[in-house]
Amino acid sequence: MGWGTATALALLSGVLIYETNRAQAEQAAHPSPPKFAKKSAVFAEGRLIVPAGSEITLAAETGGRIKKLLAGEFTEVKAGELLIELDGGRQSAALAEARARLGEIKVELAFFVKQQGRAAELQKRGGVAVVELDKANFDTDAARARLRTVSATIARLERDLEETRVVAPISGVVTTVHQDIGEVIAAGDPLLTIVDLSRLQVEVEVGEFDVARVQRGAPATIAAEGFERQTWQGEVFEVPGWVTSRRLKPLDPGRPSDTRVLPVKVSLPPDHPLKLGQRVEVEIKDVTKRGDDQKLPDKDAHN
Numbered sequence: 001m002g003w004g005t006a007t008a009l010a011l012l013s014g015v016l017i018y019e020t021n022r023a024q025a026e027q028a029a030h031p032s033p034p035k036f037a038k039k040s041a042v043f044a045e046g047r048l049i050v051p052a053g054s055e056i057t058l059a060a061e062t063g064g065r066i067k068k069l070l071a072g073e074f075t076e077v078k079a080g081e082l083l084i085e086l087d088g089g090r091q092s093a094a095l096a097e098a099r100a101r102l103g104e105i106k107v108e109l110a111f112f113v114k115q116q117g118r119a120a121e122l123q124k125r126g127g128v129a130v131v132e133l134d135k136a137n138f139d140t141d142a143a144r145a146r147l148r149t150v151s152a153t154i155a156r157l158e159r160d161l162e163e164t165r166v167v168a169p170i171s172g173v174v175t176t177v178h179q180d181i182g183e184v185i186a187a188g189d190p191l192l193t194i195v196d197l198s199r200l201q202v203e204v205e206v207g208e209f210d211v212a213r214v215q216r217g218a219p220a221t222i223a224a225e226g227f228e229r230q231t232w233q234g235e236v237f238e239v240p241g242w243v244t245s246r247r248l249k250p251l252d253p254g255r256p257s258d259t260r261v262l263p264v265k266v267s268l269p270p271d272h273p274l275k276l277g278q279r280v281e282v283e284i285k286d287v288t289k290r291g292d293d294q295k296l297p298d299k300d301a302h303n
Contacts, residue, residue, distance in 0.1 A: 042213050042284040045248055046204035046266070048276050054196040056170060057178075060189045061163040062086070069181040077168040077194060084179075084191055088164035095157040102150045109143040116140045172196040175276075195276060200268055202234065204282045205261035208243045213286045215239065220266045221283040224274055232272050236284060238265035248279065 064086035071083045119136040123129075176193040179185055202222060206214050218236045243260040266282060274280065 041286055042206060042210045044204045044206045044210070044261075044264075044282055044284070046202045046264075046280050046282050047248060048200050048268075048274055048278045048280065049203045050195055050197070050199050050276065051201065054170070054172070054199045055193065056195075057176075057193045058083070058166055058169070058191045060086075060166070060185050060187055060191055062160060063184070063186045064088070064164060065184045066179055066181050069177070069179075071168075071174045071177070071192065073174055073177050075174045077172065077174060079168055079171045081168045082165060083168055083174075084166040086164035086166075086185075088161050091157055091161040091164060095154065095161060098150055098154045098157055102147070102154060105143060105147045105150055109140070109147060112136065112140040112143050166191060168194060170194060170196055172198075197276060198270075200272075200274070200276060201237075202266040202268060202280060202282060204264045204266055204284070205246055205248055206264050206284070208260040208262060211243065211262045213288055214262065214264055214284055215287055218287045219285045222266070222268070222272075222274075222280050223282075224278060224280045227273070232269050232274075234266045234268050234282075236264055237267050240264075 066084060067087045068085040069083075070085070071077055071081075077083060116133075116136040116139070119133040123133045172194045173196075174192055175195050178190040178192065185191070202220075204220075214236060216236055216239050220234045220236055222232045222234055223230070240263060243262050246259060246261045264284070266284070268274070
């Protein structure tokens with residue numbers, strides 16, 4: 001190989017090295033946008049819950065002894081149905097006394113009104129002094145005041161007696177009975193817990209790295225342990241605007257338990273056999289429609 005040939009090869013090698021370095025620098029300065037990984041679904045774990053207002057623990061509004069307990073655990077109840085009745089003997093006696101006193105005052109008031117009319121007529125004719133008319137007016141006004149007071153007392157005692165009757169505020173199933181018949185309770189003590197199981201839904205803990213792939217209206221498939229080869233179809237109906245700490249410990253020990261999650265709500269069909277609090281696995285379809293050939297938007301395009 002002559003000197004000229006060696007020189008030419010050296011120059012060509014230098015040019016190639018220069019062009020390679022320049023291309024690498026250009027690629028580093030302007031990297032190609034990454035592609036979305038093509039995944040058809042988001043997989044997550046969840047549990048069955050009821051929305052706010054669908055699980056109510058009734059508390060005693062007044063103290064007393066439980067006289068009747070008309071619902072047990074797993075009893076289906078209707079809104080307005082009587083569930084517990086306390087011994088209202090004391091309230092009933094006080095109410096009867098107040099009503100009797102009201103009758104007396106009405107009789108007194110009728111008498112004083114007549115006396116007031118007679119005194120006014122006689123005073124016009126000069127038959128009685130003004131002081132007699134003032135007394136009749138006073139007696140009448142005092143009787144009316146006593147009537148208002150006793151009427152207010154009767155209203156309070158009727159309310160107290162009504163509080164000895166505990167009715168269901170919603171229709172549902174009694175899941176917990178906190179007291180028993182014959183027990184003496186105080187105001188504020190828990191009595192029964194009622195759940196409207198017809199409003200069961202799934203709260204799914206979607207990992208924070210998948211939040212962009214979950215949208216309202218996305219179809220979801222629910223599966224549960226103990227129901228082999230059986231699934232139920234639902235739909236994402238609530239996607240909150242925040243992530244939170246994980247509440248459920250992952251069933252897979254290999255999955256991290258300290259990650260943040262998006263608590264997504266998924267509906268359930270009405271004929272499912274799942275139970276409140278039961279854990280489920282959910283597959284949420286990715287409806288974002290991002291394929292392998294779809295790139296992230298160029299940042300410069302928005303400038």
